[in-house]
Amino acid sequence: MNVGISVDRNNLEKEKTMPVTPYLFFDGRCEEALDFYKKTLGAKVEMMMRFKENPEPPKPGMCPPGSDDKVMHSCFRIGETAVMASDGRCQGKPKFEGFALSVNAKNEAEADKMFNALAEGGQVQMPMMKTFFSPRFGMVADRFGVGWMVIVAQ
Numbered sequence: 001m002n003v004g005i006s007v008d009r010n011n012l013e014k015e016k017t018m019p020v021t022p023y024l025f026f027d028g029r030c031e032e033a034l035d036f037y038k039k040t041l042g043a044k045v046e047m048m049m050r051f052k053e054n055p056e057p058p059k060p061g062m063c064p065p066g067s068d069d070k071v072m073h074s075c076f077r078i079g080e081t082a083v084m085a086s087d088g089r090c091q092g093k094p095k096f097e098g099f100a101l102s103v104n105a106k107n108e109a110e111a112d113k114m115f116n117a118l119a120e121g122g123q124v125q126m127p128m129m130k131t132f133f134s135p136r137f138g139m140v141a142d143r144f145g146v147g148w149m150v151i152v153a154q
Contacts, residue, residue, distance in 0.1 A: 022101060025088035026144060030071035033085065033144050040117035040142075041078050041103065048074040051087075064090050078103065100139065100147030108152055111136040115150045118142045 026033050037043035051058065052068035063070075070087035077083070083101070088094075105111035115128050121143035128138035128150065136152040 019082070021082050021084055022099075023084040023086070024096070024146060025086055025094060026071075027094040028067075028070060028087050028090040028092050029094065029144060030074060030085050030087040033146075034071075034074060034076060036143070037076065037078065040120075041114060043076045043078050043083075045074060045076045046082075062089065094145055096141070096145045096147060100149050102149040102151060105136070105150060105152050108136040111138075111150050111152045115140060115148075118148050118150070 024033070031048075034043070034045055034048070038045065049072050050068065051063055051070055051072045054072055067087070067090045070090050072086060074085045075082055076085065103114060105114055112128055115138050119140045119142070123141045124138070125141060125147070126137075126139040128136055131137045134151050134154060137150070139147065139149050141147050
């Protein structure tokens with residue numbers, strides 16, 4: 001007897017492939033962050049638009065004076081993962097709380113290199129070490145306050 005539970009396989013497949021993309025607001029330091037991630041993680045900037053390139057003028061009060069050269073929107077890739085970023089409202093007070101970005105290293109040497117680069121000017125939250133789930137794992141907040149978990153899969 002069928003109790004009314006049915007699974008739409010096509011819809012299930014669509015749901016499996018729906019990407020969730022992080023969007024980071026650097027409050028005036030976005031371009032600096034993009035350069036930092038290019039250097040430390042090999043990030044590739046796919047697009048960047050400044051506020052002055054906006055085809056529609058911003059509504060009054062949305063952007064402080066002098067923010068024309070700040071980043072309105074950008075997209076960069078770390079490996080195959082897209083991350084979006086902006087200077088937001090350029091208030092100079094970015095807050096990255098309640099989440100971390102996790103990056104998988106190929107091996108322990110690569111993990112140490114990434115971790116140390118991200119830690120430069122940042123704050124180590126958990127030093128790189130062997131854990132029950134990874135031969136190398138550590139947590140760090142980079143110089144912008146973004147939390148990172150660096151891991152080598154077992």
